[in-house]
Amino acid sequence: MIGDTIPPLHPDAPVILEMSHISKSFGAVTALVDVSIKLRQGEVLALVGDNGAGKSTLIKILSGFHQPDAGTIASKGKEVRFASPREARAQGIETVYQDLALVGDLSIYHNMFLGREYHKRFLGLKLLDNKKMRRLAETYLDTLGISIPNVNSTVDLLSGGQRQCIAVARSIYSSPTILVLDEPLAALGVRESAHVLGLIQNLRQQREVSVILIVHNYNQIFEVCDRINFLHSGEIVLDASTAETSEEELIRIVKSGLGRKAIADAAPEAVISLA
Amino acid sequence: MSLDLGAKKASAIRPGPATRKMAVKPPETLLQKAVVILSRYREASIAVVALALVVYFQIGSGGQFLTSQFMSVVLRETGRLGLIAVAEVMLMITGEIDLSVSGTFSLAPYIMTLMSVGWGVPLALGAAVGVALGVLIGFVNGIITVRFRVPSLITTVGSLFFLQGIVVSIYNSQPIIAPVQEPFNAIFGESLYDPSDPFLSWHTVTAFTPFLWTVLIVATMALILNRTTFGLHTISTGSNIIGAREIGVRTDRIKIYNFMIAGGFAAFAGIVNTAQFASADPQAGSPFLTLQAIAAAVIGGTSLLGGSGTVIGALIGAFMVATLNNGLVMVGAQATVSDIYLGAAIVTAMILNVQVDRLRTRRRK
Numbered sequence: 001m002i003g004d005t006i007p008p009l010h011p012d013a014p015v016i017l018e019m020s021h022i023s024k025s026f027g028a029v030t031a032l033v034d035v036s037i038k039l040r041q042g043e044v045l046a047l048v049g050d051n052g053a054g055k056s057t058l059i060k061i062l063s064g065f066h067q068p069d070a071g072t073i074a075s076k077g078k079e080v081r082f083a084s085p086r087e088a089r090a091q092g093i094e095t096v097y098q099d100l101a102l103v104g105d106l107s108i109y110h111n112m113f114l115g116r117e118y119h120k121r122f123l124g125l126k127l128l129d130n131k132k133m134r135r136l137a138e139t140y141l142d143t144l145g146i147s148i149p150n151v152n153s154t155v156d157l158l159s160g161g162q163r164q165c166i167a168v169a170r171s172i173y174s175s176p177t178i179l180v181l182d183e184p185l186a187a188l189g190v191r192e193s194a195h196v197l198g199l200i201q202n203l204r205q206q207r208e209v210s211v212i213l214i215v216h217n218y219n220q221i222f223e224v225c226d227r228i229n230f231l232h233s234g235e236i237v238l239d240a241s242t243a244e245t246s247e248e249e250l251i252r253i254v255k256s257g258l259g260r261k262a263i264a265d266a267a268p269e270a271v272i273s274l275a
Numbered sequence: 276m277s278l279d280l281g282a283k284k285a286s287a288i289r290p291g292p293a294t295r296k297m298a299v300k301p302p303e304t305l306l307q308k309a310v311v312i313l314s315r316y317r318e319a320s321i322a323v324v325a326l327a328l329v330v331y332f333q334i335g336s337g338g339q340f341l342t343s344q345f346m347s348v349v350l351r352e353t354g355r356l357g358l359i360a361v362a363e364v365m366l367m368i369t370g371e372i373d374l375s376v377s378g379t380f381s382l383a384p385y386i387m388t389l390m391s392v393g394w395g396v397p398l399a400l401g402a403a404v405g406v407a408l409g410v411l412i413g414f415v416n417g418i419i420t421v422r423f424r425v426p427s428l429i430t431t432v433g434s435l436f437f438l439q440g441i442v443v444s445i446y447n448s449q450p451i452i453a454p455v456q457e458p459f460n461a462i463f464g465e466s467l468y469d470p471s472d473p474f475l476s477w478h479t480v481t482a483f484t485p486f487l488w489t490v491l492i493v494a495t496m497a498l499i500l501n502r503t504t505f506g507l508h509t510i511s512t513g514s515n516i517i518g519a520r521e522i523g524v525r526t527d528r529i530k531i532y533n534f535m536i537a538g539g540f541a542a543f544a545g546i547v548n549t550a551q552f553a554s555a556d557p558q559a560g561s562p563f564l565t566l567q568a569i570a571a572a573v574i575g576g577t578s579l580l581g582g583s584g585t586v587i588g589a590l591i592g593a594f595m596v597a598t599l600n601n602g603l604v605m606v607g608a609q610a611t612v613s614d615i616y617l618g619a620a621i622v623t624a625m626i627l628n629v630q631v632d633r634l635r636t637r638r639r640k
Contacts, residue, residue, distance in 0.1 A: 063521075065521065084523075085520070085521055085522070085523050086523045086525075089523055095521070097518075097521050099515075099517060099518055099521075100518065101515070101517075101518035101519070101521040101522045102515070102518060103510065103511045103514045103515045103518060103519060103582075104514055104515060104582070105510055105513075105514035105582040105583050106507065106510060106511065106514065110507060114507065114508075114511060114519075114522050114524065115522045115523040115524060117504045117507065119504070125498075125503075126503065126504075127498075127502045127503060128502050128503060128504065128507065130502075
């Protein structure tokens with residue numbers, strides 16, 4: 001296992017993100033109730049939960065796409081407020097959404113630099129520096145080991161795995177402090193998943209970027225994550241490190257939809273056996 | 276599962292075999308090659324059709340078509356249609372459309388002329404006011420479409436009637452004679468070239484000013500669309516609006532700006548038109564003009580689905596529409612027949628656009 005080669009997160013690693021008591025409703029639908037999460041420097045945090053548990057809403061609040069009804073976000077100890085995705089990005093929070101936010105009609109290198117284009121002056125006009133973007137995209141994708149036929153080809157010609165890699169590479173490129181990945185492995189085959197997991201593992205080893213990962217496959221959680229937060233019906237019911245949780249326990253909790261404490265109350269021997 | 280990461284340098288991950296696979300098969304048959312070329316250079320295919328039309332009319336009219344005099348008529352119309360078509364292309368790329376341009380086309384020069392006749396405001400200043408008014412109309416169209424989430428098809432049909440109602444009620448629907456003088460006339464209006472005119476003179480240029488303005492604007496817009504951030508974001512907005520927004524593209528603003536461009540271009544086209552005829556006609560822009568401009572955009576290779584389009588194609592498309600409008604009469608057809616050909620051309624162009632797109636994406640693995 002790869003996880004064995006990566007030392008556990010240093011216990012004194014500073015908390016760089018704290019979302020406290022976040023609530024959000026959409027009309028009559030309550031998406032989040034008093035949710036708090038903490039993320040430390042270099043940590044890879046798995047956000048788990050059923051469909052509709054509120055995972056996507058939570059990260060869309062973090063990335064500035066939605067605004068919370070109540071609660072605060074603190075980045076590096078300072079309270080922040082994101083009115084738009086642009087502001088969240090400016091604070092070093094990069095998000096790769098499920099839909100990848102790639103523009104099919106544009107080339108790979110234009111997608112890589114969308115929203116942060118390089119320019120050159122030509123007769124006083126601010127024109128795109130396509131040559132530079134093309135070169136940078138080529139070398140960068142190469143260093144990540146992402147192999148695509150040609151950075152000039154449009155994204156709608158790529159396979160699902162290639163798209164996912166481009167989207168992840170794009171977010172890592174801006175050297176964010178926090179990287180949010182919303183189900184990056186959902187549509188991928190085993191080999192393609194391994195490649196994306198490799199990108200995450202790589203970040204985990206350097207312990208510079210913190211990652212929030214929404215993922216459904218428990219193998220993958222235990223492979224690349226330091227900690228698990230389980231969301232159920234808009235509430236966090238479990239917050240545990242992967243080192244002190246077993247896959248069986250996680251599955252039991254997810255199935256019951258209850259927290260660790262509730263399960264312990266119902267069947268004490270189950271928890272004792274784990275301890 | 277072993278990726279053997281720990282041993283390697285952090286930045287060197289071995290590429291998985293899955294991503295090594297080539298995404299695009301190289302084209303094999305002649306048809307596939309043609310599709311590749313067609314999808315990459317749409318302008319080229321439409322240019323070939325336009326050229327064939329010119330040859331046909333030149334032969335059919337016994338050499339009357341390609342005369343400088345007749346060309347100045349065709350090119351004048353190309354200029355007028357092309358300007359509006361380019362504006363529509365930009366909007367269609369963002370996934371919107373503006374059907375109100377003909378209203379702006381009538382209103383802007385009407386205001387310009389009224390200000391000149393009534394208050395003695397110089398035409399140049401009046402023209403600036405007219406273009407500003409067009410931009411403002413575009414801004415309002417954009418705000419209603421983007422902020423109030425009314426589909427632009429509805430927004431602009433509403434503003435079409437609204438503007439048309441205003442322009443005919445200002446002065447009882449009467450055309451006003453515009454006091455077009457030099458150099459305003461030479462810069463914007465002059466458009467007829469007579470065989471007796473000397474070839475090596477300033478007039479050879481000014482005779483084509485309406486067309487030359489459009490060529491200049493098309494070249495500028497082609498540069499903006501393909502070489503600037505604004506162009507990139509315009510394409511992103513139409514291609515994947517949610518994704519573009521997530522990545523930080525200000526899609527609402529992009530749409531509003533393009534509506535403003537459309538309003539400004541429509542006003543400018545109307546002013547050029549008034550300068551040509553030295554008369555501001557409240558009925559100068561009929562909805563038919565808008566539809567012909569949209570036809571030109573579609574024939575030129577812009578799809579209504581958003582995300583892709585070509586302004587140079589729109590200019591060639593405008594030339595084709597103008598050629599059909601004028602050329603069929605030259606070869607002895609009834610004036611009304613041209614609409615039959617135009618209708619067929621629009622549908623054919625659209626079928627081609629969609630099919631080329633489908634074939635292109637079907638090739639992906």
